[in-house]
Amino acid sequence: DARVTQTPRHKVTEMGQEVTMRCQPILGHNTVFWYRQTMMQGLELLAYFRNRAPLDDSGMPKDRFSAEMPDATLATLKIQPSEPRDSAVYFCASGSGTGYDEQYFGPGTRLTVT
Amino acid sequence: DAKTTQPTSMDCAEGRAANLPCNHSTISGNEYVYWYRQIHSQGPQYIIHGLKNNETNEMASLIITEDRKSSTLILPHATLRDTAVYYCIVRASNFGNEKLTFGTGTRLTIIP
Numbered sequence: 001d002a003r004v005t006q007t008p009r010h011k012v013t014e015m016g017q018e019v020t021m022r023c024q025p026i027l028g029h030n031t032v033f034w035y036r037q038t039m040m041q042g043l044e045l046l047a048y049f050r051n052r053a054p055l056d057d058s059g060m061p062k063d064r065f066s067a068e069m070p071d072a073t074l075a076t077l078k079i080q081p082s083e084p085r086d087s088a089v090y091f092c093a094s095g096s097g098t099g100y101d102e103q104y105f106g107p108g109t110r111l112t113v114t
Numbered sequence: 115d116a117k118t119t120q121p122t123s124m125d126c127a128e129g130r131a132a133n134l135p136c137n138h139s140t141i142s143g144n145e146y147v148y149w150y151r152q153i154h155s156q157g158p159q160y161i162i163h164g165l166k167n168n169e170t171n172e173m174a175s176l177i178i179t180e181d182r183k184s185s186t187l188i189l190p191h192a193t194l195r196d197t198a199v200y201y202c203i204v205r206a207s208n209f210g211n212e213k214l215t216f217g218t219g220t221r222l223t224i225i226p
Binding site for chain 1 (some may be wrong): 148152158213
């Protein structure tokens with residue numbers, strides 16, 4: 001049963017620290033998405049990649065967030081420095097990239113910045 | 115992408131059919147209707163999608179009106195595990211525009 005995996009599942013850190021979240025997309029999927037969910041804003045797209053190249057990162061605060069795909073099996077989302085307002089659940093999703101296919105979401109990383 | 119309107123919440127008795135409506139009056143010709151759901155504390159889960167014909171899979175049925183301005187997701191025999199927030203999303207099916215724009219969804223509660 002192919003699944004998107006995310007690590008860590010929970011992260012508590014202090015303001016100013018660097019946070020790295022990792023995602024392993026489903027093998028063979030060539031599109032990867034990062035979403036963030038908060039009570040106030042709901043689910044919102046931060047960035048997405050096709051074939052490891054960024055296609056849209058307009059939802060991501062550029063000064064502190066960065067997203068990369070070092071290889072086809074790993075996507076990372078980094079926050080440096082972290083702030084309390086970054087507290088949220090971060091979801092990774094992957095898709096087969098046909099343009100209309102469904103996205104498969106991981107279990108999320110719950111981030112708390114104190 | 116076209117905006118969607120859904121009721122904030124709905125209840126349904128266990129074992130009955132749950133019918134979740136969605137309005138998308140500004141939908142364009144190349145835009146699909148997608149349904150996802152999010153069970154508490156989990157990642158969103160794909161349910162079904164369609165363009166203009168009715169669709170059915172092992173989870174649900176999707177009924178799209180002829181003018182495509184509204185749709186209904188049907189869970190034929192709701193169980194307690196179907197309690198979740200259901201999102202109706204409209205998006206174009208072209209490369210480079212694959213992001214999902216989530217609204218507030220409908221919170222469906224299945225009553226025992």
